[in-house]
Amino acid sequence: MSNLAVSLPxxxxxxxxxxxxxxxxxxQRRIEIVSTRSQRxxxxxxxxxxxxxxxxFVIFMVxxxxxxxxxxxxxQISSLQNQQADLVRSEQSLGxxxxxxxxxxxxxxKAESLGMVLSGSAPAFLDLADGSxxxxxxxxxxxxxxxxxxxxxxxxxxxxxxxxDDATVTTEDAAANAAAVAATAAExxxxxxxxxxxxxxxxxxxxxxxSTTTTDVVPTDTAPTATxxxxxxxxxxxxxx
Amino acid sequence: MNNSRKAKxxxxxxxFGLLAVISLFVGRLVDIQVVQADQLNExxxxxxxxxxxxYGVRGDIVDTNGVALADSVERYDITASPKNSITSTGTFTxxxxxxxxxxxxxxxxxxxxxxxxxxxxxxxxxLDANPESDFAYxxxxxxxxxxxxxxxxxxxxxxxxxxxxxxxxLGAVAGNLVGFIGTDGPQAGLELSANSCxxxxxxTQTYERGADGVRLPGSTVTTKDAIDGGTLKLTIDSDFQxxxxxxxxxxxxxxxxxxxxxxxVRVSDGHLMAVAxxxxxxPNDVNGxxxxxxxxxxxxxxxxxGSTFKAMTAAMLIDxxxxxxxxxxxxxxYLSVGGGIIKDVFSHGTMQWTTTGVLVNSSNIGISIxxxxxSAAKREKYMRAFGLGEKTAVDFNxxxxxxxxxxxxxxxxxxxxxxxxxxxxxxxxxxxxxxxxLGNDGVKMPLxxxxxxxxxxxxxxxxxxxxxxxxxxxxxxxxxxxxLENVVTQGSLTAQLTIxxxxxxxxxxxxxxxxxxxxxxxxxxxxxxxxxISGDDPQYAVVVTYGNPTTIKTSAAAAPTxxxxxxxxxxxxxxTPSTQSVPDLPATW
Numbered sequence: 001m002s003n004l005a006v007s008l009p010x011x012x013x014x015x016x017x018x019x020x021x022x023x024x025x026x027x028q029r030r031i032e033i034v035s036t037r038s039q040r041x042x043x044x045x046x047x048x049x050x051x052x053x054x055x056x057f058v059i060f061m062v063x064x065x066x067x068x069x070x071x072x073x074x075x076q077i078s079s080l081q082n083q084q085a086d087l088v089r090s091e092q093s094l095g096x097x098x099x100x101x102x103x104x105x106x107x108x109x110k111a112e113s114l115g116m117v118l119s120g121s122a123p124a125f126l127d128l129a130d131g132s133x134x135x136x137x138x139x140x141x142x143x144x145x146x147x148x149x150x151x152x153x154x155x156x157x158x159x160x161x162x163x164x165d166d167a168t169v170t171t172e173d174a175a176a177n178a179a180a181v182a183a184t185a186a187e188x189x190x191x192x193x194x195x196x197x198x199x200x201x202x203x204x205x206x207x208x209x210x211s212t213t214t215t216d217v218v219p220t221d222t223a224p225t226a227t228x229x230x231x232x233x234x235x236x237x238x239x240x241x
Numbered sequence: 242m243n244n245s246r247k248a249k250x251x252x253x254x255x256x257f258g259l260l261a262v263i264s265l266f267v268g269r270l271v272d273i274q275v276v277q278a279d280q281l282n283e284x285x286x287x288x289x290x291x292x293x294x295x296y297g298v299r300g301d302i303v304d305t306n307g308v309a310l311a312d313s314v315e316r317y318d319i320t321a322s323p324k325n326s327i328t329s330t331g332t333f334t335x336x337x338x339x340x341x342x343x344x345x346x347x348x349x350x351x352x353x354x355x356x357x358x359x360x361x362x363x364x365x366x367x368l369d370a371n372p373e374s375d376f377a378y379x380x381x382x383x384x385x386x387x388x389x390x391x392x393x394x395x396x397x398x399x400x401x402x403x404x405x406x407x408x409x410x411l412g413a414v415a416g417n418l419v420g421f422i423g424t425d426g427p428q429a430g431l432e433l434s435a436n437s438c439x440x441x442x443x444x445t446q447t448y449e450r451g452a453d454g455v456r457l458p459g460s461t462v463t464t465k466d467a468i469d470g471g472t473l474k475l476t477i478d479s480d481f482q483x484x485x486x487x488x489x490x491x492x493x494x495x496x497x498x499x500x501x502x503x504x505x506v507r508v509s510d511g512h513l514m515a516v517a518x519x520x521x522x523x524p525n526d527v528n529g530x531x532x533x534x535x536x537x538x539x540x541x542x543x544x545x546x547g548s549t550f551k552a553m554t555a556a557m558l559i560d561x562x563x564x565x566x567x568x569x570x571x572x573x574x575y576l577s578v579g580g581g582i583i584k585d586v587f588s589h590g591t592m593q594w595t596t597t598g599v600l601v602n603s604s605n606i607g608i609s610i611x612x613x614x615x616s617a618a619k620r621e622k623y624m625r626a627f628g629l630g631e632k633t634a635v636d637f638n639x640x641x642x643x644x645x646x647x648x649x650x651x652x653x654x655x656x657x658x659x660x661x662x663x664x665x666x667x668x669x670x671x672x673x674x675x676x677x678x679l680g681n682d683g684v685k686m687p688l689x690x691x692x693x694x695x696x697x698x699x700x701x702x703x704x705x706x707x708x709x710x711x712x713x714x715x716x717x718x719x720x721x722x723x724x725l726e727n728v729v730t731q732g733s734l735t736a737q738l739t740i741x742x743x744x745x746x747x748x749x750x751x752x753x754x755x756x757x758x759x760x761x762x763x764x765x766x767x768x769x770x771x772x773x774i775s776g777d778d779p780q781y782a783v784v785v786t787y788g789n790p791t792t793i794k795t796s797a798a799a800a801p802t803x804x805x806x807x808x809x810x811x812x813x814x815x816x817t818p819s820t821q822s823v824p825d826l827p828a829t830w
Contacts, residue, residue: 074457092315093385099309099410104483122740122811122818135742135818154490155483157412158526 105157112147120145293448295463296405297441300470302419302431304479305512305692309410310419311432311524316382316406319357319391322375323368325398335395349396353379356390382406407432413523414483417537418475418516418690420638421524428527429535431473431691434638438694438703439470471696473703476512476689481505481813485517485806489785492802493519497791502539503806504673506782508773510707511677511686513635514781514814516540516670536639543643543666544788547752548603549771550662552721553675554612555596557623560683560717563614566724567595569830572607579653583609586751597724598828601731603749605661612660620659621648626712627685628674629667634687634706643667662752673784676771679725680746680779683718684709722746722779725772726823737800738770740807742818746779747772747803749796754789765789768796770803774810775819781810 035043100106124137273281302311326346334343344352347361350368354361357380367377379399380387388401407422420430427433444467449460485503493501501519506512520534527535558564572592576583585604592604599607612620624630630645643666651659658664670688678685689705696702713721725746729738738747750769753762769786773779783806785799792798810816 089315089385089388096314096408096410099312103411104414104480105412108483108487120808122742122808125815125817148487149491151491151494153487154494155413155486155521156523156526156529157414158523158529159408159410159412 100157100159103157103160105153105155106160108147109153116147118145118147293446295444295446295467296403297443297467298405298469299407299441300439300472300694302435302439302473302475304415304475304477304482306478307474308479310415310475310477310479311407311409313405314408316384316404317388318381318402318404319353319379319383319388320400320402321368321377321379321396322398322400323370323372323377324375326368327372333397335397337395349394352394353391353396353399356394357383357387409524411479411483412525413521414479414486415475415477415516416522416524417518417534417539418477418637419524421522421527421535423527429522430537430638431475434636435473435691435694435703438473438696441470442468444468469697471694471702473694474692476507476514476692477516478514478813481809482515482517484809484813485515486519486521488802488805488809489517489787490519490521492798493787493790496787496793496798498787498798499789500538500542501785501787502669503783503785503802504539504669505806505810506673506677506688508677508680508779508782509686510689511634511674511709512689512692512705513670514810516690537637539669540633540635540637540640541668543641543668543671544767544786545665545752545754546662546667546672546769546786547750547767548605548661549672549748549750549769549784550665550667550675551600551603551608551660552679552725552748552771553624553627554608554620554660555600555724556679556683556713556717556721557620557627558596558611558615559720560623560713561615561619564596564611566597566720566826567830568611569593569595570599570607570610572599572604572610574606576606576609576657578609578657581654583654583657593830595827595830597727597826600724600748601728601828603732608660609657612657617648617651617656621645621651623712624659624665626710627678628671629665633670633674635670635690637690640670641668643671662750669784669786672769672771672786673782676773676782676784678712679718679721680773680782681709681718682715683711683713685712722773723824724826727826727828729772730823730825731828734797734800737797738772738804740774740804740811743775743807743811743816744819744821744823745772745774745807749800751794751796764794766794768794768799770796770799772803772807774807775816780816781814783807783810 119137121137122135125134126132127134299313301309301313303309326349332343332345333349334341336342347365350361350364353359353364357364359380364379367379370377382404383391391399391401409416409419409421416430418430420432420434421428422432427436432439444463444465446461446463448462449457485505489501489503492498498519501517503515503517505514505516507514516537516539518534518538520530522530522535555564559566570593572585572589572594574584574589574591583605585602585606592598592602592607594602594604594607596611598604599611624645630642632640632642645665646655648656651664655664674685674688677688686709687706691703691705693701693705694703723746725748726744728749729735729745729747732738732749734747734749738745748771750767750771752767752769754765754767755761756763767786767788768790769784771784772782774781774783783803785803785806787799790798
């Protein structure tokens with residue numbers, strides 16, 4: 001149904017008959033076009049338009065603000081991540097130092113400089129289950145040797161040297177004491193070997209064989225092949241045919 | 242004029258206008274998205290998105306207690322953009338401590354040189370090498386301290402990059418086993434052979450960056466994940482390994498030995514507790530030793546072992562039912578064999594020895610007579626069953642199988658000589674494996690160095706083989722071990738080898754070394770002691786060997802180290818004293 005105000009076409013006045021509306025003394029009537037009730041209800045209000053537009057506006061503003069906050073958050077995140085990365089790096093670096101100080105060479109050298117000694121004999125054991133002592137420690141302290149002896153640490157750790165830690169035996173006394181102990185031990189061993197008549201060691205003299213046979217007695221093996229990046233050299237002992 | 246027709250014309254015009262504008266835009270769109278797409282993508286890609294390498298971490302190599310023998314550390318490359326270091330004015334403004342500082346390029350290079358430790362000349366050279374490029378190295382693999390110093394200079398055209406490096410915190414401890422990394426990758430040892438376990442793969446990531454270097458949120462794309470390497474766990478105890486290395490090094494220097502090895506095996510499962518070499522490489526300083534010491538002599542270099550083989554010969558003869566511990570023989574002063582003579586180390590008349598006596602006195606003649614009871618072919622078969630002539634189960638990088646000649650090729654002297662370990666070669670680990678077998682009721686366990694490889698996701702691979710082979714019978718092995726205990730209680734090195742409260746089984750060996758340039762043996766010796774601890778239930782086998790000593794040429798040189806290592810085994814592995822005493826076996830009849 002059309003919403004337009006409709007004006008009905010005026011009837012053409014009949015000339016032969018007086019119109020029923022045509023009264024001789026009736027006053028002039030004005031005709032207004034008035035919208036129906038439903039048409040009035042259907043008219044768009046400016047208020048709602050304003051609300052809609054401003055609502056849209058608000059949405060855009062909020063979006064803008066949110067993206068500003070997110071970007072700001074990104075900077076914060078970045079800065080915190082940098083901090084975290086720095087801390088992780090420091091931790092790594094300190095962890096390296098700790099590993100180095102905990103290395104066996106470092107501990108041995110420090111123990112030596114503190115005057116600690118190695119017990120030369122087997123220990124006794126305390127059984128925690130029943131408190132009994134197993135074995136007998138025959139250690140009188142006489143067989144104690146220095147941790148490193150006079151030779152110092154013979155298992156090098158170049159990382160320690162680079163970091164400035166002293167990897168060699170420090171105190172004079174410790175070295176001297178250790179040297180004395182080592183010397184007596186070596187002497188003992190030598191004395192034993194010489195005093196016992198005919199130390200029973202294997203010694204097949206195949207010198208005579210050598211002169212008579214032409215083939216080598218010894219089966220051979222050379223060092224590993226060239227396919228390995230590292231070829232540990234052969235010992236001077238059994239040699240190739 | 243009709244209003245509606247006017248209206249219709251206006252509308253048509255409007256629609257046509259609209260269509261024209263739309264088609265303009267569509268055309269432009271097609272042009273950009275389809276026609277010029279690739280070109281534009283390329284041109285824009287490096288203008289805004291940055292690709293970075295994310296580094297995977299190479300896996301650690303740890304000992305049986307988790308102590309790291311090899312691990313990865315962070316190092317930093319200092320890089321510069323030569324292109325950006327050349328400006329029209331030649332000066333740069335930086336903000337340091339809130340103040341604006343202007344410096345010339347040369348001043349900045351000086352400061353860089355101070356911070357990194359490089360010379361200003363070399364930095365200038367690398368920057369001037371290619372002025373158009375965006376990338377040049379200033380310093381490589383620097384520490385965190387250097388990186389921090391460089392960053393504090395706030396030089397706009399200098400950046401730092403992560404570049405992980407490998408360190409060996411324990412230095413030369415187990416350096417012979419762990420190996421090392423060279424410029425092209427792993428070069429030796431487990432770093433090379435177990436590379437598939439510990440190697441990492443790098444990943445890539447791209448992200449978009451704002452003008453001030455901040456990552457745009459949501460723009461990080463990981464195109465490839467970095468994969469870390471797995472952790473390789475060894476059977477070695479690092480503190481014990483250090484002790485053994487230090488012990489053999491001390492004694493080797495005292496007696497003037499050219500090389501030395503020591504191998505300690507746990508008898509029950511064949512796990513290696515320590516494999517020590519002298520000289521031994523420090524993987525942090527590979528140039529510190531000669532090329533021949535970069536690997537592990539214990540695995541790679543066979544030698545004639547000498548009398549330590551007598552124990553194996555006795556065990557195989559007992560197992561074959563040919564002899565027992567008290568089988569009597571008469572040993573003449575010398576034995577004439579196929580044109581050669583076999584002698585003992587001390588001269589004697591005809592001696593009446595039992596098998597035990599032959600071992601206690603380490604008589605070559607005695608063991609040769611005993612070995613006649615078993616054919617050469619059968620003895621070769623036993624020797625192969627003991628693991629001679631093939632690599633151990635470790636299959637170490639560069640390990641030698643120490644080939645064993647077929648018994649058909651043995652000449653009459655060799656037939657006898659193999660019984661006392663001459664005329665045949667073995668590596669230190671093979672000798673250790675023999676003693677492990679004897680201690681384990683005759684069951685040879687596969688020698689194991691690697692306990693497993695734990696990948697980052699938790700799966701464990703490379704688990705060792707646990708199947709043993711019965712080489713000789715339990716009785717044969719135990720009888721042999723009892724005889725070896727008597728070698729310690731009755732032999733000449735009793736004082737050096739006895740440990741109060743413990744049953745030690747040991748066999749000494751002084752082997753002749755063949756001449757390098759001719760036939761026959763020279764005056765050099767390889768001295769060794771091989772044995773087991775806690776005789777009634779042997780737990781650890783130890784073999785100590787010194788090659789070409791100059792001051793002491795008998796196995797008395799190796800005995801003190803053997804005892805020292807045994808004592809340390811007692812302490813480290815908590816070996817309680819033996820409960821049974823050594824049965825006293827007759828050496829003569």
